[in-house]
Amino acid sequence: MTHCPGCDADVRGDWLRCPLCRETLSGEPDAAPAPWPDVPLRFDTRQVVRVLTLVSLVVIAATLLALVVFPAPLDGLRLAGLGLAALWLVVIIAVRKRRNVAKSIVYMVVIVSLLSAYSDYLDGWHGWSTTYVIPSVCTASIVALLIAVRIARMRPNDYLVYSWLTLLMSMVPGLFLVLGWVTHPLPSWISVGLGVAMLGAMQAFRGAEIRHELGKRLQV
Structure with a gap:
């Protein structure tokens, strides 16, 4: 049986990290499996494709x-194509790689944002990256x-992760608005508004599970 130095508790099963505080466990894991089942993420692939x-x-x-x-100064069809590609990629990451969803999505957004900002800089900095590409x-x-x-049957910790991701995605365009880095505020306001609406919906329908999971993470 392993031991968590953060929670000062013994942990049964083959966990490498504490399921509550994520601290690295000490000791040897049990040979027997954990006493609770690992419920897989279930979803209907055809339903995902239809919705997308x-x-x-x-x-x-x-x-x-x-x-x-x-009329926008940037090619709107290219911008829509970029947004749709990001849309499909994020959904695929979310339903296929749920254990690394936060890291994967953040990496994708950061890479696209840095590439677009660098291209904007080489083009003489017209602000199209912070006005259109990154908010999109x-x-x-x-x-x-x-x-x-x-669509997917998420676990409570997934809702918590998605809440933080939504907050992050809506804060970035909001920061651009505050700093005056946009030439047209509508794309950023759409992103901020969608983020606030999604956070409100998740709190309304999954608020109890999110608060319970947050309490476990903070050991409240």
């Missing part, structure tokens, strides 16, 4: 309408997380 396709069609239609009503990627990530939460 529907959302993609809505995004394309909204983009075409926006190009007619609000953050918005697509928030929508994808909402799809993953709605």
